[in-house]
Amino acid sequence: MTITLRHETPQDIATIESVTASAFLNAEHTDHNEHLIVNALRDAGALTLSLVALDDQHLGAPHIVGHASISPVTISGGESGWYGLAPVSVLPDFQGKGIGSALVKQILVELKSIGAAGCVVLGDPAFYSRFGFVADDSLVLPGVPAEYFQTLSFKGQVPVGTVEFHAAFSVTS
Numbered sequence: 001m002t003i004t005l006r007h008e009t010p011q012d013i014a015t016i017e018s019v020t021a022s023a024f025l026n027a028e029h030t031d032h033n034e035h036l037i038v039n040a041l042r043d044a045g046a047l048t049l050s051l052v053a054l055d056d057q058h059l060g061a062p063h064i065v066g067h068a069s070i071s072p073v074t075i076s077g078g079e080s081g082w083y084g085l086a087p088v089s090v091l092p093d094f095q096g097k098g099i100g101s102a103l104v105k106q107i108l109v110e111l112k113s114i115g116a117a118g119c120v121v122l123g124d125p126a127f128y129s130r131f132g133f134v135a136d137d138s139l140v141l142p143g144v145p146a147e148y149f150q151t152l153s154f155k156g157q158v159p160v161g162t163v164e165f166h167a168a169f170s171v172t173s
Helices: 010-024 034-043 099-113 125-131
Strands: 003-007 049-055 063-072 082-090 118-122 149-153 161-164
Touching: 003 099, 010 034, 010 049, 010 063, 010 082, 034 063, 034 082, 049 099, 063 099, 082 099, 099 125, 125 149
Parallel strands: 082 118
Antiparallel strands: 003 049, 049 063, 063 082, 118 149
16 A cells, blocks of 8 residues: 555545545544535635645545645634644554554644744544643643643743634534
8 A cells, every 4th residue: 555645635525525424433532524514614715734644545546535724713812823633544454554643743834834833733632642642731722621732832831721623623514
């Protein structure tokens, strides 16, 4: 299996939606609206980074098997330059093969290159800690267990405050 990462193109949108819906179909702790969130972020012009993973050998031609996105977050203390990593999606048959890790590593490299101050993620600490994310009580996402809300600062200390993801994360259907 050879995986290639690249930025999404307009032709990828329907496939990204399908991959994201499939990736979260049987996931716990979800409203199963991740595919709607990606579309709403894109429609709002808030999809800062959107990467796809292609399996160059799947079905005889390159085929999207994963996706990751970054969007800006708001911090109550007024700090700027912070982003949220979400969602990260990999087709179920391709999970556990390093595709999600490759997407996260690359998207964080690109996020740093645009001058971001840091990134937050809501997810499995065992997975995201591999990339430097840590639970830090300086930043809070109300209503979620603190250990699942993690931060990664690229520039100095983690700010203090409450984090709010883009309104697109409230989309329901």
